[in-house]
Amino acid sequence: MTPHEKADPMSDRDAAHDPTPGSDPASLQAAPDGPSDVSAFANRLRKNLAHWRKWARRRGITCFRIYGRDVPQFPFAIDWFETASPRAEIHLHVQEIDTGWRRSDADYTAWLVAVCDAICEVCGVRAEQLHLKRRERQRGTSQYEKLDGEEAEVFVVEEAGLRFEVNFDAYLDTGLFLDHRPMRAMVAETLAARAKQGAGTRFLNLFAYTGSFTVHAARAGSEGSTTVDLSNTYQAWTARNLALNGIDSGRHLLVAADALAWLESAVAARERFDVIVLDPPSFSNSKKMQGVLDVQRDHVRMVGQCHSLLADGGELFFSTNLRSFRIDAPLVDECSLREITHQSVPEDFRRPSGAGPHRAWKALRRG
Numbered sequence: 001m002t003p004h005e006k007a008d009p010m011s012d013r014d015a016a017h018d019p020t021p022g023s024d025p026a027s028l029q030a031a032p033d034g035p036s037d038v039s040a041f042a043n044r045l046r047k048n049l050a051h052w053r054k055w056a057r058r059r060g061i062t063c064f065r066i067y068g069r070d071v072p073q074f075p076f077a078i079d080w081f082e083t084a085s086p087r088a089e090i091h092l093h094v095q096e097i098d099t100g101w102r103r104s105d106a107d108y109t110a111w112l113v114a115v116c117d118a119i120c121e122v123c124g125v126r127a128e129q130l131h132l133k134r135r136e137r138q139r140g141t142s143q144y145e146k147l148d149g150e151e152a153e154v155f156v157v158e159e160a161g162l163r164f165e166v167n168f169d170a171y172l173d174t175g176l177f178l179d180h181r182p183m184r185a186m187v188a189e190t191l192a193a194r195a196k197q198g199a200g201t202r203f204l205n206l207f208a209y210t211g212s213f214t215v216h217a218a219r220a221g222s223e224g225s226t227t228v229d230l231s232n233t234y235q236a237w238t239a240r241n242l243a244l245n246g247i248d249s250g251r252h253l254l255v256a257a258d259a260l261a262w263l264e265s266a267v268a269a270r271e272r273f274d275v276i277v278l279d280p281p282s283f284s285n286s287k288k289m290q291g292v293l294d295v296q297r298d299h300v301r302m303v304g305q306c307h308s309l310l311a312d313g314g315e316l317f318f319s320t321n322l323r324s325f326r327i328d329a330p331l332v333d334e335c336s337l338r339e340i341t342h343q344s345v346p347e348d349f350r351r352p353s354g355a356g357p358h359r360a361w362k363a364l365r366r367g
């Protein structure tokens with residue numbers, strides 16, 4: 001994939017989708033609000049910001065969600081990123097949630113500009129620090145929609161003492177999925193505990209994106225890892241993330257391949273890992289793979305294969321963003337899967353509606 005391709009393979013990854021029907025033109029509804037009446041939104045954002053900044057400061061967290069469609073008429077997900085020195089700044093990643101609402105172009109643009117102006121005012125940032133991702137590209141808010149592709153600026157953010165490269169403008173997503181923050185910590189704790197006990201620490205990261213789980217695993221004491229992702233762009237990004245953290249790449253193998261094909265050959269070769277992360281996209285049909293990946297259809301096979309790659313006492317973390325996902329009941333028994341969504345979804349991503357950004361399970365292979 002080139003940096004110009006905005007059709008990110010994991011564009012289903014985050015909360016920028018309306019779980020209710022709406023994108024079907026037949027079901028389009030008139031937008032509920034006037035074009036620029038944003039005071040309810042601004043008030044709610046101000047309250048949220050005070051709460052989540054305090055929450056984050058207490059926990060040493062510098063990148064977190066400050067708004068997740070808390071006012072339904074303002075369908076946005078807003079993430080706060082504090083970038084590291086030498087460019088220590090605040091950047092806001094603002095994703096418009098696709099509702100399919102009908103609005104004239106002029107009304108829509110005026111409303112969106114008013115929303116972005118309110119966000120800048122409440123959060124105390126300049127227009128260039130707000131990075132807007134719209135579901136449909138139209139002109140008119142150019143001050144908030146930045147450069148394309150390779151011209152987009154790269155920043156570094158920190159999490160748990162580790163450093164990660166992020167890019168707010170080139171893709172739909174930034175390079176670091178904030179909803180997986182607790183799961184990264186769980187994987188790191190698991191590996192650190194195993195290293196302390198002298199247990200195996202071979203780590204496998206499937207559908208790895210920019211390798212943030214691998215960085216955590218390596219720094220927690222993994223003796224070696226394999227990181228699989230179809231995209232050369234993301235594997236190069238993973239290599240930069242490893243280097244940013246001073247991790248010796250010799251023991252950490254990056255494989256640019258179709259994870260489904262890779263799994264087949266790893267099972268045939270009887271490879272073994274001690275900790276595995278399996279986080280497939282809901283759907284993938286890249287030209288670089290055979291057929292399509294459909295997580296609902298294919299999870300039984302993928303989880304089963306990962307389970308058979310686990311060494312005795314090994315642990316598997318499986319996560320999916322598909323909102324309608326239903327885990328196969330026999331698989332739960334066969335692989336002793338335990339749902340850990342209540343631990344893996346961070347507080348800043350929990351909403352009263354209950355619709356979380358992902359669901360996750362853990363399996364332990366008994367010796």
Ligand SMILES: C[S@@+](CC[C@H](N)C(=O)[O-])C[C@H]1O[C@@H](n2cnc3c(N)ncnc32)[C@H](O)[C@@H]1O
Pocket residue numbers: 009010013176177180206207208209210211212213228229230231234257258259260279280281284286289293
């Ligand atoms: C949901 S993201 C993974 C997020 C990642 N685990 C994290 O938390 O940072 C999905 C990733 O799967 C990759 N991908 C899509 N189809 C693939 C395939 N058939 N084989 C390997 N990787 C694939 C995409 O390039 C993307 O990086």
